[in-house]
Amino acid sequence: MSGRGVTISEVARHAGVAVSTVSYVLSGKRAISTDTRRRVLDSVRTLGYHPNAGARALASKRANVIALVLPLRAGMHVPVLMQFATSVVTAARQYDHDVLLLTADEGSDGLRRAAASSLVDGLVLMDVELHDSRVPLLKELAEPSVLIGFPADSAGLTCVDLDFARAGALCVEHLAERGHREIALLGAPSVVYERGTGFARRTREGFTEAVAQHGLTGVALPCEENFDQVSAEIGELLDTRPGLSGLVVHNEAAVNHVLGALRQYGRRVPGDIAVVAICPDDIAERSSPALTSVLIPAEEVGRQAVRLLMEKLEGRAVPEDTLLQPRLTVRNST
Amino acid sequence: MSGRGVTISEVARHAGVAVSTVSYVLSGKRAISTDTRRRVLDSVRTLGYHPNAGARALASKRANVIALVLPLRAGMHVPVLMQFATSVVTAARQYDHDVLLLTADEGSDGLRRAAASSLVDGLVLMDVELHDSRVPLLKELAEPSVLIGFPADSAGLTCVDLDFARAGALCVEHLAERGHREIALLGAPSVVYERGTGFARRTREGFTEAVAQHGLTGVALPCEENFDQVSAEIGELLDTRPGLSGLVVHNEAAVNHVLGALRQYGRRVPGDIAVVAICPDDIAERSSPALTSVLIPAEEVGRQAVRLLMEKLEGRAVPEDTLLQPRLTVRNST
DNA sequence: CGCCTCTGTCGAAGCGCTTCGATAATCGGT
DNA sequence: ACCGATTATCGAAGCGCTTCGACAGAGGCG
Known part of the structure; x- marks a missing residue:
């Protein structure tokens, strides 16, 4: 019930199996008999087990966290940015990832730090300028990234935006x-x-x-x-x-x-x-x-950005440019 | 220079010291001779070392990440929320912490998950309602939290807001x-x-x-x-x-x-x-x-919230209620 | 001059998880 | 009824870091 610091080995003991078996049940990376699986999942539930994120990241080399880089500049319409941001969070959760919020004041160092420390597996950048100082950095980073918006030279980058x-x-x-x-x-x-x-x-x-x-x-x-x-x-x-x-x-x-x-x-x-x-x-x-x-389809832009990033994290190739088609809604002003 | 997967032991080797010495140089938790310290810091710089966040979290039981819980509800003015959010991020960085963005759609489960998995060390909740469903959960969580806004029953909670x-x-x-x-x-x-x-x-x-x-x-x-x-x-x-x-x-x-x-x-x-x-x-x-x-002093509210959270993380006692005093600026409409 | 206390450094033991290789147990084919 | 191929499970080796205890060497004291 509690969940306070329950570890995988306590789950294993409770279910009468090996630690690795619990891990495989949870990740689905090896076949496990339905019977064992059920026992393990029961134990997980009754003990209130939540895998330790740090340990998992260390062992698997995947933090299951992506960075959302959000500079806040003059003249940007904040509610729209926020729509992007929430749709990114929501989409990321659907892939079992969390979102780390990075803002401008740290500049490129922030990106470098988050990436180099394996805090995040990938990056989504918002509010990209034509000549964005973060773009060169992106190319030297090992972590995959997706931009919302297009810089002047988008070659080799993955960009999403409304057309x-x-x-x-x-x-x-x-x-x-x-x-x-x-x-x-x-x-x-x-x-x-x-x-x-x-x-x-x-x-x-x-x-x-x-x-x-x-x-x-x-x-x-x-x-x-x-x-x-x-x-x-x-x-x-x-x-x-x-x-x-x-x-x-x-x-x-x-x-x-x-x-x-x-x-x-x-x-x-x-x-x-x-x-x-x-x-x-x-x-x-x-x-x-x-x-x-x-309409600016903020929700879809965010969703697509995350989808593309996840594809890249899986090592799949993705199109460089994704342009979403706008739709016009007639109301009473024309 | 590169930084790609440089580990502490490579730094140690490069500087000709033990791994633990590097750790102590970086954390300052034990006295290290100026000479050794300099050599280590040099190696850190030339190798482009960034400590692995997962490993650090695992060993130290501190993720150095706080959660920012931001439900997006109808009628809330987003730019103001965003000001809170950025000031929280900025303030957190000053304490060497990053910020994980949690939104509403996951509900309380999101909080529970982030806390139980040690993804975050503490929580900042925004846009708190008088009868907020997240509040009872907070009390059962081991992780400290700070609310921006006041629920009806704020006893035992740490709350910050403009008066x-x-x-x-x-x-x-x-x-x-x-x-x-x-x-x-x-x-x-x-x-x-x-x-x-x-x-x-x-x-x-x-x-x-x-x-x-x-x-x-x-x-x-x-x-x-x-x-x-x-x-x-x-x-x-x-x-x-x-x-x-x-x-x-x-x-x-x-x-x-x-x-x-x-x-x-x-x-x-x-x-x-x-x-x-x-x-x-x-x-x-x-x-x-x-x-x-x-003026709604968003920047200060965020800063105070983080400061209070950091105090709590250090185990220090903090006041339950913090009310910031408003200031009126006279312009041309009165 | 021997003893004790600091200082500065080291080695090793974990933190909780994933993953690899090994090993039983089971099964179909003959 | 025996053999090879599955299938299901286990044990152990790390992942990169922090932290504890140990220990040389330096210095102060009687």
């Missing part, structure tokens, strides 16, 4: 179908573009290409995250482009400010201006009007 | 000083109150008491998080209480909707209505006007 270029294009296509001819993209704060964060740029590229392809007029602008700046930006946009009738907003923190500013300027959504957002569903649903949006 | 009652009172005092006589508190979504989350209730109590004490008129209302509901609620509030001139908002997600709604109804802030928020500084600063606010 943001496609997401940008999807928004444009939707607006084009609705008959809009002049549109604008309000993206991440400029600091995010300057840092070279991949997803912001890729959305912009997808937007720009699709605008050209559909023969529309369009601008792509960065978008800060406080109300006054958003309001000023929208004001200028409406002034200089009187024909503007569609907006794509790829900035979770600013999207409600955008709606507030449009309200302020007396523009009705979707009557005067249609708005498509790239954001999680809950934000889209909480806005007024509820926003037509392209 | 939310004081925070609520502080807001009232500030409004009273500014001459407001009739005020309202817009709090968490009703689901959060129903769940019995401590901080929401405590703020409300602090608010209510202070209102009475200062002879003001005041109501405390829950506040949902989508614009239309907030707008309707504000509309009704303005209608039914024409004398209302001050608002306390304790809801990070709704605070911008509140400002939007006031704008919509033509009320000027702070001219017609003064607004005080209880929220992180970045939200207060990004709003328009910048909000007078009481």
